[in-house]
Amino acid sequence: MPDLKSSYDHVIVGGGVAADKAARAVHEKAPDATIAILSADADGPVYRPALTKDLWHGDDPDPASQDLNTAEETGADLHTGTPVTAIDTTAHSVTTADGATVGYGTLLLATGSSPRRLGAGQDARVAYLRSVADYRHLRDLVQEGTRTAVVGGGYIGSEIAAGLSAAGAEVTLFHAGDRLLGGMFPESISTHVAEVFAEKGIRLTGGFRLAGIDAGEHLTLTAEDGRSETADVAVLGLGAQLETSLAREAGLQLDGDLVVVDEQLRTSAPDVWAAGDIIRFTDPLLGDRHVEHIDHAEASGEAAGRNMVGGQEKYEYTPLFYSDLFDDGYEAVGRLDASLETVETWDADHGAAVVHYLEGSEVVGVLLWNTWDAVPTAREVIAASQAGRLSPDELAQQITAGG
Numbered sequence: 001m002p003d004l005k006s007s008y009d010h011v012i013v014g015g016g017v018a019a020d021k022a023a024r025a026v027h028e029k030a031p032d033a034t035i036a037i038l039s040a041d042a043d044g045p046v047y048r049p050a051l052t053k054d055l056w057h058g059d060d061p062d063p064a065s066q067d068l069n070t071a072e073e074t075g076a077d078l079h080t081g082t083p084v085t086a087i088d089t090t091a092h093s094v095t096t097a098d099g100a101t102v103g104y105g106t107l108l109l110a111t112g113s114s115p116r117r118l119g120a121g122q123d124a125r126v127a128y129l130r131s132v133a134d135y136r137h138l139r140d141l142v143q144e145g146t147r148t149a150v151v152g153g154g155y156i157g158s159e160i161a162a163g164l165s166a167a168g169a170e171v172t173l174f175h176a177g178d179r180l181l182g183g184m185f186p187e188s189i190s191t192h193v194a195e196v197f198a199e200k201g202i203r204l205t206g207g208f209r210l211a212g213i214d215a216g217e218h219l220t221l222t223a224e225d226g227r228s229e230t231a232d233v234a235v236l237g238l239g240a241q242l243e244t245s246l247a248r249e250a251g252l253q254l255d256g257d258l259v260v261v262d263e264q265l266r267t268s269a270p271d272v273w274a275a276g277d278i279i280r281f282t283d284p285l286l287g288d289r290h291v292e293h294i295d296h297a298e299a300s301g302e303a304a305g306r307n308m309v310g311g312q313e314k315y316e317y318t319p320l321f322y323s324d325l326f327d328d329g330y331e332a333v334g335r336l337d338a339s340l341e342t343v344e345t346w347d348a349d350h351g352a353a354v355v356h357y358l359e360g361s362e363v364v365g366v367l368l369w370n371t372w373d374a375v376p377t378a379r380e381v382i383a384a385s386q387a388g389r390l391s392p393d394e395l396a397q398q399i400t401a402g403g
Contacts, residue, residue, distance in 0.1 A: 087247075129235060147231045149172050157175065172204075252274075346401055
């Protein structure tokens with residue numbers, strides 16, 4: 001790594017895709033500006049979705065294939081393994097864990113989130129999956145036939161269960177609900193997903209709320225209702241914890257655990273922006289919200305970077321998110337909440353569907369199940385519905401399932 005200078009034109013705290021996009025935007029608009037990226041992670045920015053997707057299902061399991069080459073392509077001084085412990089918004093400086101003080105002209109907080117952990121001091125056979133180091137550790141733990149327990153039936157848990165199965169592990173997926181992904185999908189789709197997982201040899205155990213793990217010759221997972229299961233390895237997908245303590249201690253305005261930003265992604269402190277998982281922003285279609293997916297991280301990081309070098313760009317964007325589960329895949333916009341009323345349109349011959357999620361008569365989310373190139377139309381549907389130009393009875397004609 002290059003030596004850490006005493007000050008930079010632009011300092012980015014965080015080492016994910018939002019940091020990468022911000023550095024690229026700064027460099028494009030101000031190629032002579034000095035940039036520092038200070039990341040607590042041991043590795044530089046990578047395309048993080050691959051840690052639960054392509055690296056398990058593709059031909060190349062090496063995470064180096066997902067490196068974004070941020071420093072090389074932006075000229076930024078990238079300092080990994082360099083946690084920032086304090087921000088002084090008056091002095092325009094940050095302090096690192098080793099005591100260094102670094103001045104900034106503008107600052108971006110893109111600290112993201114970390115896995116919610118069961119407790120301190122867990123056995124090394126208990127794994128999480130957020131960073132490249134986590135991925136390498138899990139790869140080292142899992143061999144052909146390794147009995148692997150995945151706890152958590154959400155976005156990450158379902159993806160890594162599929163990935164581990166593809167790598168030859170014997171996978172049991174423990175989830176708290178009645179149906180896998182039942183909080184997101186209507187019964188028609190969650191039932192199909194469960195059938196596919198079972199066909200792939202993944203055992204599903206619902207209604208399992210993890211109370212603790214005992215480490216002996218094998219791991220023993222105990223549920224709140226007293227049930228217990230054993231495994232060689234456990235992967236915990238218990239949700240994420242937003243990394244906003246720096247912002248809170250610096251006195252920035254927060255809404256709960258979210259950093260409040262204006263329409264140009266500025267925080268309440270002068271010359272400080274924020275992007276990615278940690279922000280509460282105003283979605284042009286859905287109002288105040290926060291999103292923890294890569295499309296939002298990339299788009300908000302890029303917009304913040306341009307504004308750090310004098311741009312006046314409004315962040316007026318409704319992010320998408322996506323996933324692949326064996327031969328099925330989906331893209332989605334807005335809120336996928338199975339407790340809402342849903343309107344489904346199916347192409348049964350191709351196992352494809354469009355699901356609209358309604359709050360009252362207004363569409364607040366669209367799921368495109370095995371349906372492609374329709375995200376822009378999904379946004380238009382939400383906008384038209386919110387404006388009262390589209391009734392629930394007209395939804396089936398808007399997007400062709402499987403298109």
